[in-house]
Structure formats: C-alpha cells, structure tokens
Amino acid sequence: MxxxxxxxxxxxxxxxxxxxxxxxxxxxxxxxxxxxxxxxxxxxxxxxxxxxxxxxxxxxxxxxxxxxxxxxxxxxxxxxxxxxxxxxxxxxxxxxxxxxxxxxxxxxxxxxxxxxxxxxxxxxxxxxxxxxxxxxxxxxxxxxxxxxxxxxxxxxxxxxxxxxxxxxxxxxLPTAKRKNQTTEEGETPSTSTEDFSLAIVGKPNAGKSSLLNALCGYDRAVVSEVAGTTRDSVDTTVTFDGKKIRITDTAGIRRKSDKAEALEFYSYQRTKRTIENSDVVIHLLDALKGFGEFDKKIVGMLQEEGKPFLLAVNKWDAIEDKDNDSFKNYQERLYSRFPLLREIQIITLSAKEKQRIHKMMEMTIDLAARSKKKISTSELNQSLRAWMAEAGRSFSANKPPKMLYCTQVSVSPFHLILFVNHIDYFKSNLLAFIKKKLTEKYNLKGIPIRLELRSDRK
The missing domain is CATH 3.40.50.300 (P-loop containing nucleotide triphosphate hydrolases)
Structure with a gap:
C-alpha cells in the first residue's frame, strides 16, 4: 500500500x-x-x-x-x-x-x-x-x-x-499538480519513474506503428498498408541513453466529421487526449505524400496544446534520385506550405529500414530537456527591455509600446506574461520579433512560445 x-x-x-x-x-x-x-x-x-x-x-x-x-x-x-x-x-x-x-x-x-x-x-x-x-x-x-x-x-x-x-x-512549486492529470479508463498517465512521455502522431499510414516497433525492437503495434490499422493508442516504455521514456503510438488523425464512423471518432478523441498528456510529440510525415491539410491541422492541435514537437519525415529511403540538395529542397517546399515549420526541427528517417532512428531519439531527448527551461524574472526583464530598445519605433504603432514587467508562468508552452502600457501598441510584427529573439537566446526551437499581454488599458 x-x-x-x-x-x-x-x-x-x-x-x-x-x-x-x-x-x-x-x-x-x-x-x-x-x-x-x-x-x-x-x-x-x-x-x-x-x-x-x-x-x-x-x-x-x-x-x-x-x-x-x-x-x-x-x-x-x-x-x-x-x-x-x-x-x-x-x-x-x-x-x-x-x-x-x-x-x-x-x-x-x-x-x-x-x-x-x-x-x-x-x-x-x-x-x-x-x-x-x-x-x-x-x-x-x-x-x-x-x-x-x-x-x-x-x-x-x-x-x-x-x-x-x-x-x-x-x-x-516542484510538486504542483498539473491539469490533464485525470485520465479516463485505459489511459496511462506519465509516472514519476519515467523521465518523459512521447507521443507519435500523424496521418493514417504515415508509419507510426513501424516507428514504434523500430524503437521497441519488436512488433508492439500491428503494421499494415491499410490506413487506420491502429484504432487505439498503443504505448510502451523504452530506455534510451539512460532515459526511461513512455512512447505512445496514436491512432491516425483524420478530418473530424459528423459522418465519421463512431470508432474513428473515438480514436480521434483518444489521440487528442494522448497529445494532451504527453510531454513531447513526434509528428510523423510520409515523405512521398508530403505536408497536407491534415498535417496543418495536426500542427494546429500541437500549437493549441503548447506541446514541444519535431517533424520526422518518414519513408525517406523511398525518395528517388536523391542528391546533396534533396533535403534542403524538401525543407523549402515544407516552409512554403507552412512557414511556421521554420521554427521546428526536421529530420528524415526510415522506420522500416531503421535509418536515423537513433538520431531522432537524440533530438527528442534534447527537446524534452529544453522544454523544461525556466528563466528568472530578472533575466527576462533585462532581455526584453534590451530587445524593445533594439526594435525602437520600427515595429510600433503611432505611439511607442512600453513593457512594464514580464514573467514566465509555464515551460510547455514557454508562456510569458507581459504587463504593458497598452495592448494595441504591441503589433504582430513586434511580437514575432520578440519570439524570434527568445527562440535564439534560449534555444527554444520546437517549443511553442506564448506571449500574453496584460494592461489596465485594452
């Protein structure tokens, strides 16, 4: 007991x-x-x-x-x-x-x-x-x-x-409880014996189960060419570089529809809950099919939940006539489809052939460590004031924006509250500039940043 x-x-x-x-x-x-x-x-x-x-x-x-x-x-x-x-x-x-x-x-x-x-x-x-x-x-x-x-x-x-x-x-507070800790029957919350939990998400048939099996070294999940074979979230625990990681292979995320089968809708909801309860996420992409509208929805879901994630392009071995510029050109096509991906780490791999799996896990462990970063209030205020001075009037409205005070209130997402003279003076280009500076200085690539503005005047 x-x-x-x-x-x-x-x-x-x-x-x-x-x-x-x-x-x-x-x-x-x-x-x-x-x-x-x-x-x-x-x-x-x-x-x-x-x-x-x-x-x-x-x-x-x-x-x-x-x-x-x-x-x-x-x-x-x-x-x-x-x-x-x-x-x-x-x-x-x-x-x-x-x-x-x-x-x-x-x-x-x-x-x-x-x-x-x-x-x-x-x-x-x-x-x-x-x-x-x-x-x-x-x-x-x-x-x-x-x-x-x-x-x-x-x-x-x-x-x-x-x-x-x-x-x-x-x-x-080191022992503060966090939201989303209450889970429904059948879900496995992260325990203190695990260093972090990892969810593998993506469209049906992107290779999620193959990746989980490659990580486990045996067939933990059913693998088939039929899209949607994994109807439920399948999880297991692995040890990699001394880190104990709970890995969940989620059901393929499809467009939510009132006409969808009840089982598919249930799988979709379970996937959402798995993302909510995970610490880090790998968004798996089929290299042959590219980045589509469903993938945009997945990224939107990850951003909404504030989850650190990286993009793993699977089936890279199936791309024909590759050369030294193939990955760079593929990245540029991804950026043109969805500019937000410039802020995300991207790796190519082959789950079936077990290529670059080790590198992907190294990146995942690094992302999990960086996602726990806490910056002192004094350092944040010093940095933000310097960046505001650097920006000058170039990003401002007719009246100059002024930050009175800022502080961090969560790590994942990296959430800052900024007390300012007037919310309307902080235009989107200034906020994008601040996010870029935060990402560069504190190595936050792949970690969603939220800037919440507060003022007595709206």
Whole structure:
C-alpha cells in the first residue's frame, strides 16, 4: 500500500509589517490572520489548506511572524525558532518586501536564505507588496539590483496581481499538480519513474506503428498498408541513453466529421487526449505524400496544446534520385506550405529500414530537456527591455509600446506574461520579433512560445 502523498507547504516570510497576514487572508479569501498596522501582530505560525482546481493547485499556506525581532527575549526567541522551523519544512517560500521601504534587515534576511544550508535549497519567490498602481511596476530596479531572481509586484490589500501570484506558485512549486492529470479508463498517465512521455502522431499510414516497433525492437503495434490499422493508442516504455521514456503510438488523425464512423471518432478523441498528456510529440510525415491539410491541422492541435514537437519525415529511403540538395529542397517546399515549420526541427528517417532512428531519439531527448527551461524574472526583464530598445519605433504603432514587467508562468508552452502600457501598441510584427529573439537566446526551437499581454488599458 503506497503512502498518502504529502501536501506541499508554502510559507509567507518577511520582516514585520510588510503585509504577510494581509496576503495570507487575501489568498484564502477569508480573514484568519489578525491584520493591524503595527509590527509583531502575528506571533504564531498560521496554516491553512488552499485548493485551486483551476490551476491544479493543492497546498498548505503558512503565515509566519515577522522575522526581524532584534532583541530575542524568551517569548520572541521561541517565536523566531518556531517560524524558522516552519520555513525549513517549506517547498516554496513567498518572501514579502515593501515597495516603499527596504531595510537593512531585509538584506540580512535575503542573505540568510542564500547562505543557510537549511534554507538555500528552497525555491524563493520575492513579492514586492504595496504596488498599488501600474506605474509602480517601473520602480523595481532597486530590487533587481539586490540580485533577486524572481520578483513579482503585488498589492495584497488591493488584491492586485494575486491571480498571477497563483500562476507563479504553480510554475515554481516542484510538486504542483498539473491539469490533464485525470485520465479516463485505459489511459496511462506519465509516472514519476519515467523521465518523459512521447507521443507519435500523424496521418493514417504515415508509419507510426513501424516507428514504434523500430524503437521497441519488436512488433508492439500491428503494421499494415491499410490506413487506420491502429484504432487505439498503443504505448510502451523504452530506455534510451539512460532515459526511461513512455512512447505512445496514436491512432491516425483524420478530418473530424459528423459522418465519421463512431470508432474513428473515438480514436480521434483518444489521440487528442494522448497529445494532451504527453510531454513531447513526434509528428510523423510520409515523405512521398508530403505536408497536407491534415498535417496543418495536426500542427494546429500541437500549437493549441503548447506541446514541444519535431517533424520526422518518414519513408525517406523511398525518395528517388536523391542528391546533396534533396533535403534542403524538401525543407523549402515544407516552409512554403507552412512557414511556421521554420521554427521546428526536421529530420528524415526510415522506420522500416531503421535509418536515423537513433538520431531522432537524440533530438527528442534534447527537446524534452529544453522544454523544461525556466528563466528568472530578472533575466527576462533585462532581455526584453534590451530587445524593445533594439526594435525602437520600427515595429510600433503611432505611439511607442512600453513593457512594464514580464514573467514566465509555464515551460510547455514557454508562456510569458507581459504587463504593458497598452495592448494595441504591441503589433504582430513586434511580437514575432520578440519570439524570434527568445527562440535564439534560449534555444527554444520546437517549443511553442506564448506571449500574453496584460494592461489596465485594452
């Protein structure tokens, strides 16, 4: 019998009177902690369970006393000891700072979290409280100069950016639950013993089952020249270069139609769910048939789900009269059909002849590793501001676009939230420029990038 899974703990810490209890109550949406405008009101550690199904969150939130009691009398020393014991048990720390006042104790406490062996392994999200207005978000430079990597401007009393705080918690919490983890009967969710899950998708008869069999070394799936032989998702686990990978060969994706057979429609839905539950996807293409409308729909589905994927062109051995320029010319034809493919890695192979299968798996493992990339808020803001300055007015509307603050909230897709002066000022060509820069600097080829703009003005 397996033991019950431990609920992660998030502790709110900081010196006295920065608004910890106000934030605690705001996140719980009820008043449990005492909040008054004088230091030292919270003497004990308060804990409460937070359930947020929308973001897949289930954690215990702890409100700690102010950690700056300078003269430790007997009671105060016990309070501090209890608070630091609570912090040491945390899975994530929300470190609260005051926009209008940074004290020497703030710096000393930050230094303690960096150097204390009991604390320096715990992820820390630094929240600058009392950022009550959008223009206040431009006053964060002093906090970046303190070397803080994750900074989030909030207003606990005004509930400003609290939904974003929950998004960041879901992003940073190592044991955060993710959506799409509940599966229907017959589906196999990825387990902690696997490094990642891989789905093989494509049109019927593109060679998906042949590829799965080549990877397994035996006939795991039925192979036939009849399109649609695989009616269901077939999965197996393989070990490659020390990585344990669950691989699923999905039913061939066809055009969804009200007149489609019930079995085909069921297979289509199972394929969609397999994509949703996978970490990485190989989109298999028949080299002889090329990239068609159905393939565009598959790419659209992968983009919508935010799944990292690469394009594997199967049956390359069947292409006649190949020369040194054949692959380059084939790529250019793909790009002309669908320009988005320029942002995707492409490899040719032959599943039947087991050619370049090893190289494809090396690329897949690399893609899985790159898809977990987390960039600190301070680095993102530095990069984005530099790129905005580089773009100048060339990509802008009549009025210059201005980014106030940005932060990452998911890895797959690589999702950034940008707080800006006006959404309408950020034209599509500027957003494409930013995506291109992100892809180049952070090696995100094959990983969907989402830029979400937020502003008090639409």
């Amino acid at each position: 397996s033991s019950k899974k431990r609920v992660p703990i998030i502790s709110i810490v900081g010196r006295q009177n920065v608004g910890k209890s106000t934030l605690f109550n705001a996140l719980l949406k009820k008043k449990l902690a005492i909040t008054e405008d004088y230091p030292g009101v919270t003497r004990d550690v308060l804990r409460a369970r937070v359930l947020n199904p929308e973001r897949g969150l289930d954690f215990i939130l702890a409100d700690t006393p102010g950690l700056d009691i300078e003269r430790p009398e007997s009671l105060e020393e016990a309070v501090l000891e209890n608070a630091f014991r609570q912090v040491a048990e945390s899975d994530l720390v929300v470190f609260l700072l005051d926009l209008h006042e940074v004290t020497s104790y703030d710096s000393r406490l930050i230094d303690k979290f960096r150097k204390d062996p009991e604390l320096n392994q715990i992820p820390v999200l630094y929240c600058v409280n009392k950022v009550d207005h959008p223009e206040d978000e431009e006053d964060l430079d002093s906090f970046y100069k303190m070397g803080l990597s994750e900074i989030l401007p909030i207003s606990a009393i005004g509930r400003r950016n609290l939904p974003l705080l929950l998004e960041k918690i879901a992003f940073l």
